[in-house]
Amino acid sequence: MSVQRLGYLGFEVSDVQAWRSFMTQKLGVMEASGDESSARFRIDSRAWRLQVDKGTSDDISFAGFEVDSAQSLAAIRKRLEAHGVEVTTESADVAAKRGVLGLLSCSDPVGSRVEIYYGATELFEEPFNSPTGVHGFLTDDQGLGHYVLAVPDIDAALEFYVEALGFHLSDVIDWQLTDTLGTTLHFLHCNGRHHTLALASLPSPKKVHHFMLETTSMDDVGFTYDRFDADGTVVLTLGRHTNDHMFSFYGGTPSGFAVEFGWGARNVEPGWSVVRYDKISYWGHKPAKKPEV
Numbered sequence: 001m002s003v004q005r006l007g008y009l010g011f012e013v014s015d016v017q018a019w020r021s022f023m024t025q026k027l028g029v030m031e032a033s034g035d036e037s038s039a040r041f042r043i044d045s046r047a048w049r050l051q052v053d054k055g056t057s058d059d060i061s062f063a064g065f066e067v068d069s070a071q072s073l074a075a076i077r078k079r080l081e082a083h084g085v086e087v088t089t090e091s092a093d094v095a096a097k098r099g100v101l102g103l104l105s106c107s108d109p110v111g112s113r114v115e116i117y118y119g120a121t122e123l124f125e126e127p128f129n130s131p132t133g134v135h136g137f138l139t140d141d142q143g144l145g146h147y148v149l150a151v152p153d154i155d156a157a158l159e160f161y162v163e164a165l166g167f168h169l170s171d172v173i174d175w176q177l178t179d180t181l182g183t184t185l186h187f188l189h190c191n192g193r194h195h196t197l198a199l200a201s202l203p204s205p206k207k208v209h210h211f212m213l214e215t216t217s218m219d220d221v222g223f224t225y226d227r228f229d230a231d232g233t234v235v236l237t238l239g240r241h242t243n244d245h246m247f248s249f250y251g252g253t254p255s256g257f258a259v260e261f262g263w264g265a266r267n268v269e270p271g272w273s274v275v276r277y278d279k280i281s282y283w284g285h286k287p288a289k290k291p292e293v
């Protein structure tokens with residue numbers, strides 16, 4: 001029994017209002033609820049997928065992984081405990097606040113909160129409607145997208161996410177970020193999405209490197225790229241990744257980490273075999289040139 005897909009992500013942010021306009025006006029996700037200290041956003045029929053809460057860290061604050069039933073939740077709890085992970089069964093109140101039927105929580109090796117749940121809330125009666133006209137995001141059994149964590153100890157992180165949570169390795173990329181800084185990125189899948197989580201041992205002031213949303217239309221990437229280009233917040237230009245073949249770009253968020261906005265990734269299929277790469281992209285994904293001042 002392993003986690004099935006990434007259901008939701010939470011971030012602690014110093015400027016909730018900046019995130020509200022970033023999410024709705026640049027990424028085209030839909031605000032579900034919110035006030036001056038927190039906000040939730042939708043990308044599909046689910047009641048919410050992304051949450052921001054006022055705080056000082058400007059970093060990831062929790063990740064919620066989905067399983068398909070109460071039985072699967074009990075099985076994943078057993079698996080985690082068998083790997084020595086301390087698991088809390090959250091109260092019905094806390095589960096209700098997340099809009100789920102059953103909720104477990106634990107911490108990963110660097111203390112990031114990891115939640116596992118079943119029974120999320122679907123809102124078919126209130127169809128997703130992108131404020132910027134995004135045609136739709138690719139979710140369903142592949143979950144909300146992916147995220148990349150910078151970890152101090154890659155072996156401990158792999159032990160937790162692979163051995164305890166049940167992810168599988170898709171491939172690795174030996175990424176030379178600069179002449180003096182290189183790292184090996186480990187890409188992990190738990191469904192057909194090539195990676196739901198990637199881990200990199202990188203010195204980083206933040207735990208999260210980026211999160212990724214995948215659209216169902218190539219033009220959505222272009223339209224969204226233009227919005228980031230218009231205010232000089234493109235971080236890596238348009239490009240296509242070597243491993244999942246995603247066409248995407250990276251933009252800056254109000255919290256200093258990045259968002260990747262993509263389309264057209266290939267899936268992990270039965271019989272997939274692990275390979276390695278020396279480049280993150282066939283082409284593109286170059287550092288954006290700072291606008292001339």
Ligand SMILES: Cc1cccc(O)c1O
Pocket residue numbers: 148173212241242243244246260280
């Ligand atoms: C750095 C990097 C490399 C390959 C795929 C990705 O999604 C990514 O973010």
Ligand SMILES: [Fe+2]
Pocket residue numbers: 146148210212260
């Ligand atoms: Fe990515």
